[in-house]
Amino acid sequence: MKIAVASGKGGTGKTFVSTNLFCTFRHRGLFTSLTDCDAETPNSLIFFRAKRVNQTVVSEYRPVIDASKCLFCGQCYEYCTYNAIFYLPALQKIKLLNDLCHGCGACSVACQYDAITDSQTSVGEVSSYEFADEEDGCLIEAKMNVGVYSPVPVIKSAIKIALQQNAEVMIFDAPPGTSCSFIQTVYPVDYVILVTEPTPFGLSDLKQAVETLRELNKEFGVVINRAGIGNKDVYHYLNEESITLIGEIPFDKSIASCYSKGEIVIDQLSSVRTIFENIADKLIQYGNRDN
Ligand code: SF4
Numbered sequence: 082m083k084i085a086v087a088s089g090k091g092g093t094g095k096t097f098v099s100t101n102l103f104c105t106f107r108h109r110g111l112f113t114s115l116t117d118c119d120a121e122t123p124n125s126l127i128f129f130r131a132k133r134v135n136q137t138v139v140s141e142y143r144p145v146i147d148a149s150k151c152l153f154c155g156q157c158y159e160y161c162t163y164n165a166i167f168y169l170p171a172l173q174k175i176k177l178l179n180d181l182c183h184g185c186g187a188c189s190v191a192c193q194y195d196a197i198t199d200s201q202t203s204v205g206e207v208s209s210y211e212f213a214d215e216e217d218g219c220l221i222e223a224k225m226n227v228g229v230y231s232p233v234p235v236i237k238s239a240i241k242i243a244l245q246q247n248a249e250v251m252i253f254d255a256p257p258g259t260s261c262s263f264i265q266t267v268y269p270v271d272y273v274i275l276v277t278e279p280t281p282f283g284l285s286d287l288k289q290a291v292e293t294l295r296e297l298n299k300e301f302g303v304v305i306n307r308a309g310i311g312n313k314d315v316y317h318y319l320n321e322e323s324i325t326l327i328g329e330i331p332f333d334k335s336i337a338s339c340y341s342k343g344e345i346v347i348d349q350l351s352s353v354r355t356i357f358e359n360i361a362d363k364l365i366q367y368g369n370r371d372n
């Protein structure tokens with residue numbers, strides 16, 4: 082079963098849920114993978130002692146413009162919808178703006194004068210980790226290079242590597258928000274857990290994420306983190322929209338304290354372990370639904 086843990090905004094407890102759910106499944110003896118797709122700031126690894134066993138550099142296409150062969154016809158500039166070509170024909174200046182380039186290759190197709198050649202540039206890396214003394218899980222981390230425009234190629238590569246592991250349960254920690262990188266992460270999964278908090282901001286971002294998932298026709302449920310703060314509007318919304326509430330994690334100082342020390346909370350607090358056991362049961366029931 083493939084599960085994404087996502088949220089409409091950062092800081093709602095998405096990584097807390099994904100790492101603790103990962104351990105819940107592992108404790109049940111299921112071979113489980115956790116893929117951190119939050120490629121701008123991956124941080125799942127800090128909760129585990131794991132050994133890196135593989136690293137893959139992710140590259141993306143980049144055009145190389147040879148100004149000495151350029152006839153300043155302007156075709157590449159016209160074709161580039163990302164404004165990634167600096168073009169000043171009056172001064173005979175042409176240059177690639179690397180940070181804006183999406184590597185689509187349109188400029189290369191447009192150039193009839195062999196002034197554009199192809200190259201590859203590194204945009205990030207994907208690392209795989211295993212646990213030294215246990216064989217029931219693996220971690221995969223997507224990390225984009227600083228200054229790279231989009232994390233999507235790195236996320237794509239991490240997902241591909243995760244799928245090859247063929248784990249019984251695959252958990253994907255999605256990037257926050259509902260942009261392309263979120264869509265890329267939730268696209269291959271069977272079920273999405275949306276983590277939110279019962280505040281006006283939490284509700285507003287939850288609504289956006291729900292809208293996006295409905296457009297993608299994805300099955301999803303909601304986990305409310307820090308239950309007890311804010312107000313009841315999130316609960317009313319879930320009710321009105323017939324959205325499944327699959328778990329509630331209370332606002333509790335002892336949870337925050339464990340988490341801030343880099344501890345897996347289910348291993349420290351039995352009340353939280355029970356909550357995650359219930360969430361795991363519901364996910365397994367969902368997975369068995371069509372069998
Ligand atoms: S590869 Fe695409 S985005 Fe990059 S400069 Fe060429 S047309 Fe523009």
Ligand code: SF4
Nearest residue numbers: 151152154155157192
């Ligand atoms: S299409 Fe080729 S020749 Fe024309 S402006 Fe671009 S690089 Fe120069």
